[in-house]
Amino acid sequence: MEYIPQIVFVLVAGFFGFLIFRRIRRISSNIKLGKDVNLTDNKSERLKNMILVAFGQKKMFKRPIPAFLHLLIYVGFILINIEVLEIVIDGIFGTHRIAAPILGSLYTGMINFFEFLAVGVLFSCIVFLIRRNILRINRFKKIEMVGWPSLDANLILIIEILLMVAILGMNGADQILQTRGANHYTETGSFFFSSAMFGWLDQFETSTLILIERAAWWFHIVGIFAFALYVTYSKHLHIFMAFPNTYYSRLDPKGKMTNMEEITNEVKMMLGMPVEGDSSPPPEGMRFGAKDVNDLTWKNLMDAYACTECGRCTSECPANLTGKKLSPRKIMMDTRDRLEDVGKNGLDDGKSLLGDYITKEEINACTNCNACVEACPVNINPLDIILQTRRYVAMEESAAPESWNMMFQNVETNFAPWKFGVQDRFNWSNELKEGK
């Protein structure tokens, strides 16, 4: 009988561990659907980016208030998880606060510090809920946030609040049980924040208190397992993905578009230039540009999983600000949704990223201003996806907007995007000499 809680604990941990493992495998195989790009150069600069942007949250601080609140949650979550280690050990071995006698007063200090962080997390989560639902900050109520994305964001905040309340409740009950000399309840010293609950908890009988303490303990740890699984389905995945994503983010100037090497040889042949290396034309069936997720690079797909749906990109996008359909956040969310659907149903489900998720009207509205890229706190590049889909439309479908086709024609025939004659290009020099 006395081993039952331990067996249940191991089974629950194993169950969630298995589901999380399966989910990680799915996500990584989804990302691998993308085309290969080599992003392994310049390791030291990449590492620096990761440390500054992901770990140091440098780009968050462009908006100081949410940055500070977010930092509280971030630090809280990382550090409080040290305590989870103890909880797991206790769960497996049927011990209770195994570290307390070993660490002595250091243990008291640590738990006090964790409680302080937990209160910080509670505070931030409540403010964030208010910002999202009562203040209704503009970037949280855009069209792409309707339904699941908003629910997801609120759920995360509520789960975090419940987890923090569980920790504090567990610690509060534990301390009273210690003073009452209940079995198993090791001496830990007093905890500042949870002791605030004494007045309320003291009314309960010892057996009820044990029930409260155990319930809070189980709720907290199972909650954390469930949360870890939930995260993999949610925008909250950024807590892990931010790290590889910033490491692999581009180092080139933002203005540089990726070159399509695969057509360079053909262009050279058309111009009668010598072709180095492999001179065979691009293989049949190769697609120019991107119609679906497998035409994008794995980095574009990793971006999609790293997106926090914060909307900083969209709130700076000139197209979105002036009422166009384009929202760089939606580009990332669509890419992720499509990728998840492809993971489930395969690529041949009769749908594609461009057309069924992202529309031409959206990609046509982009001014290539890079505001979204600059704004993203985890170095996501929505513009790169937009540009690749434009290539598909222009080169595979020849369906660019009519005025763009005219512009192409002008460039081909007059070597300028407007309908001006080649012979007039240098007219300005005569005008200048004549003093005009």
Place this chain on the structure above:
Amino acid sequence: MSEIQIPTVADLAAKGEKPEVLFWVGCAGSYDDRYKSVTKAFVKILNKVGVKFAVLGPEETCTGDPARRAGNEFLFQMQAMSNIQVLNGYEIKKIVTACPHCFNTLKNEYPELGGNYDVIHHSQFLQELINDGKVELKGGGEFKGRKITYHDSCFLGRANNVYSAPRAVLEALDAELVEMKRCKTKGLCCGAGGAQMFKDAEPGNKEVNVERTEEALETKADTIAVACPFCMTMMSDGVKNKEKESSVKVKDLAELIAESEGLD
């Protein structure tokens, strides 16, 4: 002033010479009526400081940027490759241009196709001239006490991190530089980049250039300084839309320098 010199690279080559720097004029600088005056102002400055420059003249063609941004990579590479043939044929080493789009393409996108040049934007070139004392601006001149605001070009700013050079040029004019609410890394686009210049905007509730012009007007500056032909068009249209063209001027950096030098 003696007659203005506008040598082409071919002229120089015929004499067995090469320019120190090639002035890449760009399509807007060659054809657009408004931007032609920027080209002219810049050439006057080049003449005055005695830089050994040249232009490609009739041999210049579109860099291919608008085609590439609109998705036509073939056309871009055709343009790029033939331009690179010409530039490499003349052994061009250094290029200056007054167009941030040409600047970005020449600097960042031509190297992969075999064109490696030292490319600078005219704002950086002007800043160098000022720093070297080659352009001496008479402090307290006609700009003293006037408010100028600078509109960041996305292809200069975010795309290539050039924020300080244009501002340094304006500060040298001894005018009061006032920033818009959204500036530098947060600067709002004029609405013309990414080939938007060559088509109508998608359906929305406002034009981007109007939004940006309103912000510029809020600064109460009498001059909106720009450093890009597309920004020039968009901001000028915006000012017209707000019926402010009599009190607010949209000017390129080179024009402002030429003006204060008495070159206009």
